[in-house]
Each structure stands twice: as C-alpha cells, then as structure tokens.
Amino acid sequence: MNQRNNRRLALFPVPFQGYINPKLHLAQILHDQGFSITILHTDLNSPDPSSHPHFTFRSISDGLRQSEASTSDGVRLMTLLNARCAAPFEERLREEVSSLDAPVTCLIADALFGFNRDAAERAGVRRMVLRTTGATSFRVLAGFRSLRGRGYLPIEESRLEDPVPEFPPIRVKDLPRITGEPELLDQILNDMIEGIKDSSGVILNTFEDLEQPALSLLRQEYPIAVFPIGPFHKCGPSSSGSLLAEDRSCISWLDKQAPNLVVYVSFGSIASVNDQQPFLWVIRPGSVSSSELLENLPSCFLEALEERGKIVKWAPQHEVLAHRAVGAFWTHNGWNSTLESISKGVLMICMPCFSDQNVNARFVSDVWRVGVHLNNGLERRKIAEAIRRLLRAARFKEKANSCLMQGGSSFQSLDGLANHILSSESFIFGSNESSA
Structure with missing residues (x-):
C-alpha cells in the first residue's frame, strides 16, 4: 500500500x-x-x-x-x-x-x-x-x-x-x-x-x-x-458527481409506498403511465420541449398527484433503485442506468433513444432477460410479461454482489x-x- x-x-x-x-x-x-x-x-x-x-x-x-x-x-x-x-x-x-x-x-x-x-x-x-x-x-x-x-x-x-x-x-x-x-x-x-x-x-x-x-x-x-x-x-461510498441538484424528497415519498409497487421513470422524453400505478418520474430540465415543465404544472395537479405519483427534476438514483418500494425502472437504457438497475435486481421497461441504448435494451430483454423492450410502444401484454420476469432480475443482483x-x-x-x-x-x- x-x-x-x-x-x-x-x-x-x-x-x-x-x-x-x-x-x-x-x-x-x-x-x-x-x-x-x-x-x-x-x-x-x-x-x-x-x-x-x-x-x-x-x-x-x-x-x-x-x-x-x-x-x-x-x-x-x-x-x-x-x-x-x-x-x-x-x-x-x-x-x-x-x-x-x-x-x-x-x-x-x-x-x-x-x-x-x-x-x-x-x-x-x-x-x-x-x-x-x-x-x-x-x-x-x-x-x-x-x-x-x-x-x-x-x-x-x-x-x-x-x-x-x-x-x-x-x-x-x-x-x-x-x-x-x-x-x-x-x-x-x-x-x-x-x-x-x-x-x-x-x-x-x-x-x-x-x-x-x-x-x-x-x-x-x-x-x-x-x-x-x-x-x-x-x-464503495462516493460523493455525488451529479451535475444537477438531487431532490431527496422522493426518498421520503418512497418510504410511504408499498414494497415493489412503484415504477421509477427516468429518461429524456415524456412518458405516460396508468393513473392507478404509483410512479416516481424524473423530468430533467431540458429533457422535454419546455425546460420549465415542472414549474408550469398547476399546483392542484401536483397536490392531487401526491398520493400515487411523485415528479422531481433529478433523483439520487442509487438510493431510488435500492429502495424496497421500487419494483420496476422505466428507462432509456444508458449504460450507467442499466448496470445500476441490474445490480439492484430491478426489472427494466426499456425505451431506448440513441447511441448504445438500443444495444443495451436488446441485451436486457433477449440475453440477460431482466426486462422487456417496448419496441412498438406500451402494451398491456408486454407489461404483464415484464412482471413475470421480475424474479429473474435477482440472479444478476447476486452475481453483481459476489463479483x-x-x-x-x-x-x-x-x-x-x-x-x-x-x-x-x-x-x-x-x-x-x-x-x-
């Protein structure tokens, strides 16, 4: 040494x-x-x-x-x-x-x-x-x-x-x-x-x-x-290298949710979810056509949403994926996000956009089999298939720990x-x- x-x-x-x-x-x-x-x-x-x-x-x-x-x-x-x-x-x-x-x-x-x-x-x-x-x-x-x-x-x-x-x-x-x-x-x-x-x-x-x-x-x-x-x-522990301020209020919100029920949504475009599905949605500044989208949402909408959904500009992703309430990750499949999700044993719903994301999504769904690739948009059948695969995600979680x-x-x-x-x-x- x-x-x-x-x-x-x-x-x-x-x-x-x-x-x-x-x-x-x-x-x-x-x-x-x-x-x-x-x-x-x-x-x-x-x-x-x-x-x-x-x-x-x-x-x-x-x-x-x-x-x-x-x-x-x-x-x-x-x-x-x-x-x-x-x-x-x-x-x-x-x-x-x-x-x-x-x-x-x-x-x-x-x-x-x-x-x-x-x-x-x-x-x-x-x-x-x-x-x-x-x-x-x-x-x-x-x-x-x-x-x-x-x-x-x-x-x-x-x-x-x-x-x-x-x-x-x-x-x-x-x-x-x-x-x-x-x-x-x-x-x-x-x-x-x-x-x-x-x-x-x-x-x-x-x-x-x-x-x-x-x-x-x-x-x-x-x-x-x-x-x-x-x-x-x-x-090992490392201080955040995030270029954006992390909104830690999402962690206390997750603490109130049932285990494995929340869908964590984080990628660079707008997504829609079932109005009964609890979700944590990251809307990064500049990720949609209006960089001030979150500020422009009516306060009554955010208040009504609070029980079943949470929207933040940026989240401490490692902690979110490790949280007991998170059951799935709706992601663009950047490599960092993909590897973090695999390591935590969290199922992925894959909607890649560009660069290496398409390759990662294909391997997540067809090779490692820890998620589903939404090639043609959101379908009830594919979401049901994703849930059935949830337990398979745990095998790589253990391997990521043991390595x-x-x-x-x-x-x-x-x-x-x-x-x-x-x-x-x-x-x-x-x-x-x-x-x-």
Missing part, C-alpha cells in the same frame, strides 16, 4: 454526466486502493471539488463559446473539444508529470479525447483508457464504420427487423443511432479505436458474469490488458489493475498483455 501512496494518477473524463459519474467512481476505487488522485477536467460541466475533498482538481481550458457548448450535436461538440483542448491539456499534463511534490505517473483518459494519446507519449507518462459503455455495446460502436460499409447503415425502414449476424442477437433497428456529420464521426471513432490499441490497457465498468462472451472477444480483438472491475457504484467480494472476478481484476499500474513497464507504451 505504501508503494501505491507514492503514485499519483490523473483521470480525465469527457464532460458529460454519463462519463463524469463513472470516472469519479473509478477515482474513488483507485483512491481506496492507495493511489493519489488528480482529476483533470474541462471548463464545460466542471465537477464540484467540494464533493471530493480528497482529490486534486485541475482545469483545462476548452475555449468554447456558450452557443458551442449548448449545441445538441454531440459529434460536433466532441470535435470542438478535441480541437480546443489539445494544447492546454498537454501543457497541464506536463506540469503534473514534472511536479516535484507528487508527479503523475499514469493517465486514465476517455478514448473519445483523441489528443490524449500523443500528449501522454510526449510527456513520458503511461496511459490507460476508461470506456464508460458496456463491453457489448463498445464492440458494436467500434464496428460502426464496418457496419456502414456492409450496408447496415444508414438504417433503412425496410430492414429494421433484419438480424446483424456479426453481433447476435442485434437487429438493424438496434444499431447505434448517432446524428452528426459522418466524416467527423468517423474521425472520432478512428481516434478512439487507435487510442485504445496504443494504450497500456482498458478499464470497463462491467463484470465477467454479465458480459463474459463480449469480454472474451474484446481480448481477442485488442492486444492489450482488459480490466472489467465493475459495477463501479457498488465498490466484488474477495476472490470474485471484479475483485481480482481490480487487484490486477493496481499491480498493472505499478508494474516495472510503467513507461512502455502499447503493452501486449491480452488480459488482466
């Missing part, structure tokens, strides 16, 4: 909620292993240092104008971040590496930042990569250009139900839907793939029992060390990761190890 205390790690997340949370969880896990932690972050969506007093925070200027930062075109925004952050990031990294107090000896960055590869090499620091998607959806995303070349993309309505043999049981309609200029997307994906291949290893927020087939293929396809050490959020215990797959992988960071090959780039 003393050897680890002499090692400072720098973590650099993509500045969006779904990337920041797992990066901060990983930072906490590595801090608990004895490493010192520096969080490098952009001005855009910078995390709150007061929530993590045991980390050091260093800002990277991104040079974004307000109009650029608020764009809904994620591909263009990532392109701008890659262009604007490259020089200030390298300058900051050199400062951290040459620090006399506690120099950084390993960088853990997201591969969507393509510039971190050359910057790390020039600074003489080892580089590892965190991917915040699951292993399955990562493989599909990495094959995006190939799928386009084989005619699966862009998606045609007449082929929605066609299987994609390269990634069973994926169908054409399950492929990632990413809007943006194809040339810019190709550049980001190419930099991501090459950045992972040239890294000293990739860290994944998943576990062997859940994604063993995909992890096995990933190790064959990428000649680097692979460390599935998730679920991150179950590895983190001593001797479990994630426990061993984490120990392998710590030793890998400390190995004598600290300054060898592109290690040829194939597994943890």
Whole structure:
C-alpha cells in the first residue's frame, strides 16, 4: 500500500454526466486502493471539488463559446473539444508529470479525447483508457464504420427487423443511432479505436458474469490488458458527481409506498403511465420541449398527484433503485442506468433513444432477460410479461454482489489493475498483455 501512496494518477473524463459519474467512481476505487488522485477536467460541466475533498482538481481550458457548448450535436461538440483542448491539456499534463511534490505517473483518459494519446507519449507518462459503455455495446460502436460499409447503415425502414449476424442477437433497428456529420464521426471513432490499441490497457465498468462472451472477444480483438472491475457504484461510498441538484424528497415519498409497487421513470422524453400505478418520474430540465415543465404544472395537479405519483427534476438514483418500494425502472437504457438497475435486481421497461441504448435494451430483454423492450410502444401484454420476469432480475443482483467480494472476478481484476499500474513497464507504451 505504501508503494501505491507514492503514485499519483490523473483521470480525465469527457464532460458529460454519463462519463463524469463513472470516472469519479473509478477515482474513488483507485483512491481506496492507495493511489493519489488528480482529476483533470474541462471548463464545460466542471465537477464540484467540494464533493471530493480528497482529490486534486485541475482545469483545462476548452475555449468554447456558450452557443458551442449548448449545441445538441454531440459529434460536433466532441470535435470542438478535441480541437480546443489539445494544447492546454498537454501543457497541464506536463506540469503534473514534472511536479516535484507528487508527479503523475499514469493517465486514465476517455478514448473519445483523441489528443490524449500523443500528449501522454510526449510527456513520458503511461496511459490507460476508461470506456464508460458496456463491453457489448463498445464492440458494436467500434464496428460502426464496418457496419456502414456492409450496408447496415444508414438504417433503412425496410430492414429494421433484419438480424446483424456479426453481433447476435442485434437487429438493424438496434444499431447505434448517432446524428452528426459522418466524416467527423468517423474521425472520432478512428481516434478512439487507435487510442485504445496504443494504450497500456482498458478499464470497463462491467463484470465477467454479465458480459463474459463480449469480454472474451474484446481480448481477442485488442492486444492489450482488459480490466472489467465493475459495477463501479457498488465498490464503495462516493460523493455525488451529479451535475444537477438531487431532490431527496422522493426518498421520503418512497418510504410511504408499498414494497415493489412503484415504477421509477427516468429518461429524456415524456412518458405516460396508468393513473392507478404509483410512479416516481424524473423530468430533467431540458429533457422535454419546455425546460420549465415542472414549474408550469398547476399546483392542484401536483397536490392531487401526491398520493400515487411523485415528479422531481433529478433523483439520487442509487438510493431510488435500492429502495424496497421500487419494483420496476422505466428507462432509456444508458449504460450507467442499466448496470445500476441490474445490480439492484430491478426489472427494466426499456425505451431506448440513441447511441448504445438500443444495444443495451436488446441485451436486457433477449440475453440477460431482466426486462422487456417496448419496441412498438406500451402494451398491456408486454407489461404483464415484464412482471413475470421480475424474479429473474435477482440472479444478476447476486452475481453483481459476489463479483466484488474477495476472490470474485471484479475483485481480482481490480487487484490486477493496481499491480498493472505499478508494474516495472510503467513507461512502455502499447503493452501486449491480452488480459488482466
């Protein structure tokens, strides 16, 4: 442990909620292993240092104008971040590496930042990569250009139900839907793939029992060390990395509800529920056409709703999913939400929107069988089927717990990761190890 205390790690997340949370969880896990932690972050969506007093925070200027930062075109925004952050990031990294107090000896960055590869090499620091998607959806995303070349993309309505043999049981309609200029997307994906291949290893927020087939293929396809050490959020307490204020009034409301009866609804569009079904509904600012929807709801409506429903802008999701009253999660199937729901044994009602969410939803319903995919909207028959599957969700809850215990797959992988960071090959780039 003393050897680890002499090692400072720098973590650099993509500045969006779904990337920041797992990066901060990983930072906490590595801090608990004895490493010192520096969080490098952009001005855009910078995390709150007061929530993590045991980390050091260093800002990277991104040079974004307000109009650029608020764009809904994620591909263009990532392109701008890659262009604007490259020089200030390298300058900051050199400062951290040459620090006399506690120099950084390993960088853990997201591969969507393509510039971190050359910057790390020039600074003489080892580089590892965190991917915040699951292993399955990562493989599909990495094959995006190939799928386009084989005619699966862009998606045609007449082929929605066609299987994609390269990634069973994926169908054409399950492929990632990413809007943006194809040339810019190709550049980001190419930099991501090459950045992972040239890294000293990739860290994944998943576990062997859940994604063993995909992890096995990933190790064959990428000649680097692979460390599935998730679920991150179950590895220990961590202060919230939420960019939005959490409304904790929903917890006291849940305390008044019957066990396994409440449907927790949280995704980026409006949903409708049966007027007799108790529900907790998160309406995030900006998630619907009117960002002030909650404020505009009549007070009489909210008062009448109180007995059977609760609406908040943001919720402490870990606590909500762990609450005895929650029996199902109506979700968009982002990877963080999917993994948290699996870990808590909560059934999912899947309504994916874009990116990796369609892949996650397909595996939730057809492979892991811990939820139902509402392909054609809400139907009574599908909801009844979802309830019958509820007990099946418990099997992965137990596996998610056991994998983190001593001797479990994630426990061993984490120990392998710590030793890998400390190995004598600290300054060898592109290690040829194939597994943890």
